Amino acid sequence: MTDERFVEQLTQHWQRVAKRDRQRELTQPKPLGALVQTDRPYIAQASPLQKLNLYFPKNVNLNTEKLPTIIDIHGGGWMYGDCHLNDSYCLFLASQGYAVMAMSYRLLPQVGLKEMIEDVFASLHWLELFGSQKGFDLTRVLLVGDSAGGHLAGLTLCIQRSPKLQLLYGVEALDFDFDAAVIICGVMEPQKLALGNGIMSRAAKVQLKLLTRKNTAIANAAGFSQACRNIKLPPLMIIGSEEDSFWWQTRLFLRTLTANKLDFQTKLWRRSRGKHLGHVFNVTHWEWSESRETNFAMLNFFKQISASKHKK
Template identity: 35%
Template sequence: MLVAGLFAKYVRYDTKRHDDVRIARQTPPAGAEVREYDYLPDGDPMHKLNFYRPEGREGVLPLIVNVHGGAWVYGDKDLNKYYCMYLASKGYCVMGMSYRLAPDTDIGGQISDVFAALNFVAENAAELGCDTDGIMLTGDSAGGHLASLAACIILSPRLAEAYGVHVPDVSVACVAMSHPVCEIHSVFRRRDCEPARFCRLPQHVFDNVLFGRRPRRHPLYGLSAFTEYTDGLSLPPVMLIGCERDVYTRHTQYLAALLSSMEKEGRCEKFVLDFVKAADESRKLRHVYNIVHYEWPESVRVNDASLAFFDESRRKNK
């Protein structure tokens, strides 16, 4: 676990260093307001959420739930703040939560936090002015994994029991994942998108981060990868966002092939892929570009497309 702790500290230091420089150069999106809430009354700074609305807009609005990325070890509710503000400025309620980070907690603890935040919003929906009937769950990188897992838990009493969470009175209209890493038992992948066997040692370190000293003995180990937690379920519409230069592009490609097959088999209501090839770029697009650089024209295009996907999915859900 010493190595797991050192890994987490390095990722937090290195990623925050670059994020701080980027955010200092950016201008927040106009047209959105944000309020902070404690979603659990325990005083833990990681049990807070941001709730966004269009500035000056009254009435009940559709709800988007965003789960931030950060390799499961980094970030908080403010990491995707500008992205969430952009979505809210387009006429939506948006909730983004902090959740406890690994290895200070395991994957079960992180999902427990995600659902505690969901329950808070569902219980206060009237006051917040959000519609919980037909939400969009969205997340980037590790957040894409947690968002898709949360969607499946909402659909599956078996998964809800295994993860020990109370599912609030919400329904999922769709899921939108940006550059997700969902096959967490095989984070490192070859060019053919299959697991890289020569990376067993770093994968073991990664497993220690999320599952502790004996990962395979963890009760949630076999229910934590996309191919495991989607087994036997029929998914709502799913949008997958990626780009060729993404360091985790093989995860996007693998997931795209899987979801395409699931759609053909009737196990996914609709699948949409937005994938930018390097030859088609106007600038070099990297991992989660549409989240960290919400202001780029390429990001505006795909983020607006995800909102259109949400609107279409909600209409069919009603």
């Protein structure tokens, strides 16, 4: 099959996912107690996929109160989604007393991984400049990513702490740092996608070509296991489920964290808890009891790490 045909099949796959997402959102309850400011450009002359959303709890005076910060990077196979994809999830997090930012970033096949990372860092530099004016406390920051967004979040952690990777990806380090990160059903090793099943695995070689754009140096740093070597990262929490179609990627990720002696804890759901707990279930179905348990565990993890940091 030609590369063009694989790209066409991937596009059709994500169009079907988008249709299912829209249908789900029509019947899904919305979180109460939060509001959103939408579609703020984070660079001059921004494209439609270079904008961000800000989420806040209701009834908070942001002129006098600074809230702990959560930054969310959406998934979608590097090919689908925008800053609205995780709206309900971000509204729920904000309703618990957090200032939340979610960004869009340009996607395959129009751009590669380098440009996606450039967009993520551009949105973070926007937050660096304007966040404190809007109620974000950038001394308490949690980075969250799900699926392919987990991959981008993992790379962002590594790049923030590596001048070599900053040069490779053409970005500047942030003035603020991340207290911790949460990776949800992360697809952390795009170079190993062919080991799995489904359209993304069948098209793995084409996706990797699109991500790396024949840049050997990028190809050698595209996977989290490649990027994280000899870098001390903040504490991580890994969320996963055995019913996730990418559970095998979560297992690879856990092995990488252990091999590199990185600080992490887990919230893993076993198959016995039910077949509905599939890929990124706690993001797409924030209202489920299992999702609430998972998301409160995530927030408690952040609170503990942040409290420990500020005691020092």
